[in-house]
Amino acid sequence: xxxxxxxxxxxxxxxxxxxxxxxxxxxxxxxxxxxxxxxxxxxxxxxxxxxxxxxxxxxxxxxxxxxxxxxxxxxxxxxxxxxxxxxxxxxxxxxxxxxxxxxxxxxxxxxxxxxxxxxxxxxxxxxxxxxxxxxxxxxxxxxxxxxxxxxxxxxxxxxxxxxxxxxxxxxxxxxxxxxxxxxxxxxxxxxxxxxxxxxxxxxxxxxxxxxxxxxxxxxxxxxxxxxxxxxxxxxxxxxxxxxxxxxxxxxxxxxxxxxxxxxxxxxxxxxxxxxxxxxxxxxxxxxxxxxxxxxxxxxxxxxxxxxxxxxxxxxxxxxxxxxxxxxxxxxxxxxxxxxxxxxxxxxxxxxxxxxxxxxxxxxxxxxxxxxxxxxxxxxxxxxxxxxxxxxxxxxxxxxxxxxxxxxxxxxxxxxxxxxxxxxxxxxxxxxxxxxxxxxxxxxxxxxxxxxxxxxxxxxxxxxxxxxxxxxxxxxxxxxxxxxxx
Amino acid sequence: xxxxxxxxxxxxxxxxxxxxxxxxxxxxxxxxxxxxxxxxxxxxxxxxxxxxxxxxxxxxxxxxxxxxxxxxxxxxxxxxxxxxxxxxxxxxxxxxxxxxxxxxxxxxxxxxxxxxxxxxxxxxxxxxxxxxxxxxxxxxxxxxxxxxxxxxxxxxxxxxxxxxxxxxxxxxxxxxxxxxxxxxxxxxxxxxxxxxxxxxxxxxxxxxxxxxxxxxxxxxxxxxxxxxxxxxxxxxxxxxxxxxxxxxxxxxxxxxxxxxxxxxxxxxxxxxxxxxxxxxxxxxxxxxxxxxxxxxxxxxxxxxxxxxxxxxxxxxxxxxxxxxxxxxxxxxxxxxxxxxxxxxxxxxxxxxxxxxxxxxxxxxxxxxxxxxxxxxxxxxxxxxxxxxxxxxxxxxxxxxxxxxxxxxxxxxxxxxxxxxxxxxxxxxxxxxxxxxxxxxxxxxxxxxxxx
Numbered sequence: 001x002x003x004x005x006x007x008x009x010x011x012x013x014x015x016x017x018x019x020x021x022x023x024x025x026x027x028x029x030x031x032x033x034x035x036x037x038x039x040x041x042x043x044x045x046x047x048x049x050x051x052x053x054x055x056x057x058x059x060x061x062x063x064x065x066x067x068x069x070x071x072x073x074x075x076x077x078x079x080x081x082x083x084x085x086x087x088x089x090x091x092x093x094x095x096x097x098x099x100x101x102x103x104x105x106x107x108x109x110x111x112x113x114x115x116x117x118x119x120x121x122x123x124x125x126x127x128x129x130x131x132x133x134x135x136x137x138x139x140x141x142x143x144x145x146x147x148x149x150x151x152x153x154x155x156x157x158x159x160x161x162x163x164x165x166x167x168x169x170x171x172x173x174x175x176x177x178x179x180x181x182x183x184x185x186x187x188x189x190x191x192x193x194x195x196x197x198x199x200x201x202x203x204x205x206x207x208x209x210x211x212x213x214x215x216x217x218x219x220x221x222x223x224x225x226x227x228x229x230x231x232x233x234x235x236x237x238x239x240x241x242x243x244x245x246x247x248x249x250x251x252x253x254x255x256x257x258x259x260x261x262x263x264x265x266x267x268x269x270x271x272x273x274x275x276x277x278x279x280x281x282x283x284x285x286x287x288x289x290x291x292x293x294x295x296x297x298x299x300x301x302x303x304x305x306x307x308x309x310x311x312x313x314x315x316x317x318x319x320x321x322x323x324x325x326x327x328x329x330x331x332x333x334x335x336x337x338x339x340x341x342x343x344x345x346x347x348x349x350x351x352x353x354x355x356x357x358x359x360x361x362x363x364x365x366x367x368x369x370x371x372x373x374x375x376x377x378x379x380x381x382x383x384x385x386x387x388x389x390x391x392x393x394x395x396x397x398x399x400x401x402x403x404x405x406x407x408x409x410x411x412x413x414x415x416x417x418x419x420x421x422x423x424x425x426x427x428x429x430x431x432x433x434x435x436x437x438x439x440x441x442x443x444x445x446x447x448x449x450x451x452x453x454x455x456x457x458x459x460x461x462x463x464x465x466x467x468x469x470x471x472x473x474x475x476x477x478x479x480x481x482x483x484x485x
Numbered sequence: 486x487x488x489x490x491x492x493x494x495x496x497x498x499x500x501x502x503x504x505x506x507x508x509x510x511x512x513x514x515x516x517x518x519x520x521x522x523x524x525x526x527x528x529x530x531x532x533x534x535x536x537x538x539x540x541x542x543x544x545x546x547x548x549x550x551x552x553x554x555x556x557x558x559x560x561x562x563x564x565x566x567x568x569x570x571x572x573x574x575x576x577x578x579x580x581x582x583x584x585x586x587x588x589x590x591x592x593x594x595x596x597x598x599x600x601x602x603x604x605x606x607x608x609x610x611x612x613x614x615x616x617x618x619x620x621x622x623x624x625x626x627x628x629x630x631x632x633x634x635x636x637x638x639x640x641x642x643x644x645x646x647x648x649x650x651x652x653x654x655x656x657x658x659x660x661x662x663x664x665x666x667x668x669x670x671x672x673x674x675x676x677x678x679x680x681x682x683x684x685x686x687x688x689x690x691x692x693x694x695x696x697x698x699x700x701x702x703x704x705x706x707x708x709x710x711x712x713x714x715x716x717x718x719x720x721x722x723x724x725x726x727x728x729x730x731x732x733x734x735x736x737x738x739x740x741x742x743x744x745x746x747x748x749x750x751x752x753x754x755x756x757x758x759x760x761x762x763x764x765x766x767x768x769x770x771x772x773x774x775x776x777x778x779x780x781x782x783x784x785x786x787x788x789x790x791x792x793x794x795x796x797x798x799x800x801x802x803x804x805x806x807x808x809x810x811x812x813x814x815x816x817x818x819x820x821x822x823x824x825x826x827x828x829x830x831x832x833x834x835x836x837x838x839x840x841x842x843x844x845x846x847x848x849x850x851x852x853x854x855x856x857x858x859x860x861x862x863x864x865x866x867x868x869x870x871x872x873x874x875x876x877x878x879x880x881x882x883x884x885x886x887x888x889x890x891x892x893x894x895x896x897x898x899x900x901x902x903x904x905x906x907x908x909x910x911x912x913x914x915x916x917x918x919x920x921x922x923x924x925x926x927x928x929x930x931x932x933x934x935x936x
Contacts, residue, residue: 027538027540029563030558030563031540031549031558031561031563031564031566031567032538032540032563032567034540034548034549034552034557034558035538035539035540035542035545035548035549035567036539037548038522039522039524040522040523040524042521042522051538053537053538079524079527080524080539081523081524081525081527097537097538099537100537102537119537121528142523142524142525144525144528144580145524145525145526145527145528146524271582271583271584272581272582272583272584273582333525333582334582335521335523335582336521336523336525336581336582336583337582337583338521338583339518339519339520339521339523339582339583339585340519340582340583340584343518343519343521344521345521
């Protein structure tokens, strides 16, 4: 580890180090900063000015206040597993890493809520309360290491959000450091549905552009009494897609309904958690139902029946918990697994009406053919949340650009069929321009005006979420300035 | 940094490097090509857990190693820090969805660093003493063992402890001194003139045994137990006298040249055998990876791969070839610690547990995060005491309160965990898996004799 002395003459580095408690809590040398030049979105890389590691809300507030008074851009970062570039320092930001604030502050089983610090890892919450029969529902695939603070910023989803909702449905209260350094509390004591505007809803999913969350009260749920998972192989994507629609329209609300296509299967099978999916099938479905034990067998029977009617090649329920866990590990490590078949990937996050699934997949295939890049599809089929993974090699000149373009075209398809450009990964840097597929200039301007209320100087995580420059805003500002003068 | 920069300017002996890696045998591009920076490795990493800093995380390290190849970084002291803080515990390899060989990359990068910046001064002397002058030379190790034996037996140990002479040692060495096992005669020496230690009863097969350097000096009783367990289960055991240190410590420290030398000697020493049995996870893992050292020598590469196929951990060997279940009871509550180089390095998790559970009377309590590194990591606890201590503390928090013994399959872990027991006022006995099995056999024999 680095020594106890700061080897920098930069006054900001020295002052920031003072706030967070010395050399062990700040990084400022290029060799260290390089590890922070991107997050899970690796196409844009930028070095931060420094990374600080505060221990508590007060230190966060002081760092924020210092940055804001000294005109230093800054942003918050959790585990850096985000897939849209939300934690990438585009403007040489001071990164405020939240990972040392990783305490589980309290668990209140009676009222089914827990209070965590933002650096607390998602899965650890479930692991800490599972012996008492409780769990935390939002389960992004990166839940082994992503932080709940990051989940709030991105309004993270996950396989089981089909039935249980995304992060915003599980947040009861937040402590937030505002961009001027003020600490505020929203949803005091975790009482849901406070009167007035839904500020919790506004902050959750604001991608770190409105404030920095330093304490989170979440809802925890009782473990379902029973749980069963079904695996189904289809020779044709159309049949798989139809099965998805049929399951939902049969009145079943699965806890999760996941789909992977042929290329995705090739990836997960070549990687660390293979389960032996046949190589020649076009789609695999993973369907989980949970709830009161009594109804589960019946639901499973119904699901098997629907799949058989849709020409399933093979369908069966998990034999035991171990097999179920293996199926999920295979699915949940799916993105990282692409590394086994491609040096780089870019994941998109479109949402479409379920009924459009076959059509959209067809058009994504065309995009793949035209770009010459392979596209794997892993998605939460139940809620129509698609994750096309564009496989490319950044070392080949021009291929990154091609991948970005292909990803963008996939989102265009989603928007064109009445869907939208992100379900759970956020806009970040990646989908800024694509915001125009779903919002008019006026709508975007209205949103940036909301940001200005919280973050007037745009020092906090600037350049994310909205296309820049948003012409309307610029024009309006100019008009305002002219009016004043 | 200026001195280091001077070091860098010396002419590299080879120009076949990659980016800013100027020496031969640079980190392998194919290894990082699989990393997509997803971050699934973060929580598996003990140094990330301690620091929260990504340059001390697997994906951060891979990112930096790649950056040197891309010419964005130099091989300098700043780069050295994250690369040498790695425990080489391989937990990230288990966690990684794409099977990125982070451990292999780290070792290759260390090789480059050590060539760019040879250790000088006290550190260099200490490292040279351990890695070149001590570990490869069994006779010197034996001498040291003899001295230790003398130290313990003669009452010197008591004198040193009583007179507070011990207080002049650095703190982490004091604790290490206090847990030093009683040193007995090394088995390699003991069986010097025995060509084959015959199986008791019918011979099923002949195996060669690696006695190891630390193992044979510090824990020769475990080697003794290994021989007993092997011969009891139909194995003729041969201890080739020209075998040497496996080289793991050298390779971890970046001395790949010495690693190759030792690897060659061992491959020669064991060439006539179909199976090489190892009871130290670290050695077994190294010997299974000899081929990594010969990437630039296709002929040796093939030979090393063939050799590695023959290397097997004792627990896997027993499990796969069958063993007699002991009939005597050892009534004890134990827990099992997964040595990193068994669990993450060789994928051996269930076999040792099965052996322990086959001993009547053994009550096994699951240790949470049992495959988390204990901080021993070769000689990491000597080179990076501060981090090793922090890692050990978090390990000890997971040792269940109500167990009498902690079982494992690696001597480094045994020393480190013994230190943990001592330091945190616990009272568990540290045992090797085969020791327990051997004790059960012995008890059974005693009972038979009693009848």
